[in-house]
Amino acid sequence: MINSINAYSTPQTGDAAAFKAASTAERTSDSPEAKSTTITQADSTPTISIMARQLADSAARAEKRDSTLSRSQLADKAKTLLGQIQGDSYFLNKAKHDSEVPKTDDPALLARAKQATAFVNSAANRSGSEKNPFAGLSREQLSNIAYDDSGTYTINERRAASYESDMQEYAWRVKVCAQAMDEYNSTGKLTNFFKSVLDHYNGLPAIEQAQYPKDYASDLESKIKLDFNYRTHRAEGKGEDPMSLIEMIDFTSSKSKDYLEASGWGYQGS
Numbered sequence: 001m002i003n004s005i006n007a008y009s010t011p012q013t014g015d016a017a018a019f020k021a022a023s024t025a026e027r028t029s030d031s032p033e034a035k036s037t038t039i040t041q042a043d044s045t046p047t048i049s050i051m052a053r054q055l056a057d058s059a060a061r062a063e064k065r066d067s068t069l070s071r072s073q074l075a076d077k078a079k080t081l082l083g084q085i086q087g088d089s090y091f092l093n094k095a096k097h098d099s100e101v102p103k104t105d106d107p108a109l110l111a112r113a114k115q116a117t118a119f120v121n122s123a124a125n126r127s128g129s130e131k132n133p134f135a136g137l138s139r140e141q142l143s144n145i146a147y148d149d150s151g152t153y154t155i156n157e158r159r160a161a162s163y164e165s166d167m168q169e170y171a172w173r174v175k176v177c178a179q180a181m182d183e184y185n186s187t188g189k190l191t192n193f194f195k196s197v198l199d200h201y202n203g204l205p206a207i208e209q210a211q212y213p214k215d216y217a218s219d220l221e222s223k224i225k226l227d228f229n230y231r232t233h234r235a236e237g238k239g240e241d242p243m244s245l246i247e248m249i250d251f252t253s254s255k256s257k258d259y260l261e262a263s264g265w266g267y268q269g270s
Contacts, residue, residue, distance in 0.1 A: 050106060058144035066206040074210035081147045084160040097155040113153075116160040134161045139168060143205040169184055172200060188231030194223045226240055 002225065033244040036250075069077060083089050090097065098121070101111045115133045122130035135140060144163035145153055153161070180193035215220075227237035 019123075051108065053143065054201050055141055057152075058148045058152065060266070061148060061150060062144045062205070062207070071210050071214065074207055078147065078207050081149055082162075084149065085146065085155055085162055090155070090159070093155075099160075100154045100156065102154055102157075103151065112195070113157055116154065116157040120156050120159050120163065132160050132164050133157070134164045137161070137164065139165060140205050142168070143208060147207055184230065188229045189227065189236075190230070191224055191227050194220050198224065 066074065098117050100113070100117075102109055104110065115130070118133045121132040122128060123132075124155045134145065134197070137145075142161045142165040146158050146165060148158065175191065176196050179196065180190055181194050184190060198217060201212065201217060201220070209216075225237045226235045228235050
């Protein structure tokens with residue numbers, strides 16, 4: 001049963017230990033006002049407009065990319081883009097990334113880039129002493145920044161956006177796993193857990209969905225229909241064939257490695 005929960009609580013690629021260490025300092029209000037202030041570090045209408053325009057342009061580029069690439073091509077693209085902001089490629093060019101300055105004279109955007117560098121270095125050192133300039137943005141906005149290689153954002157800004165996305169994913173995963181344990185303890189089932197995971201997956205940006213196995217959603221749907229009771233070892237879904245607990249555990253265990261690898265949970269050293 002635990003393997004089933006772990007296999008489906010789907011973290012994103014990135015710095016698992018680092019983003020957990022930085023998470024305490026990163027929680028902000030979800031209000032539009034808080035988001036704009038966090039992003040710009042100023043209460044300036046012109047600056048907010050610039051950021052809004054950047055986000056709109058990033059969303060347009062993402063939409064075009066997602067509509068022109070197949071799922072497998074999108075997965076390959078994601079791997080390439082993530083390689084720019086994490087792993088060996090990132091660290092081999094760390095000095096260059098830390099000194100990168102955006103092509104703008106806008107003082108707020110220059111300050112944001114500087115803050116992003118301070119944040120990613122703080123997070124890497126596990127100090128959590130710096131605020132993430134992208135804290136509080138939506139998952140889609142963060143994805144659009146992290147996977148945007150147009151030059152609008154510096155590498156460290158994209159990395160900072162990826163950190164925030166990871167922390168939001170981590171917070172969701174902690175919550176949904178606690179709910180799953182409560183569900184199992186009270187009913188012997190994980191059906192609502194699988195529904196929550198499916199809803200979460202369906203809400204992810206296309207480029208993030210593409211990094212999961214092709215049958216991820218259909219597999220969850222089959223488990224929901226099965227409505228399996230792990231205590232009675234019976235499938236209670238109407239019209240579904242029964243499956244023994246042993247078969248269920250074997251199935252989820254065999255899938256765990258694929259899901260964890262696809263989600264980046266096993267990634268170390270970003």
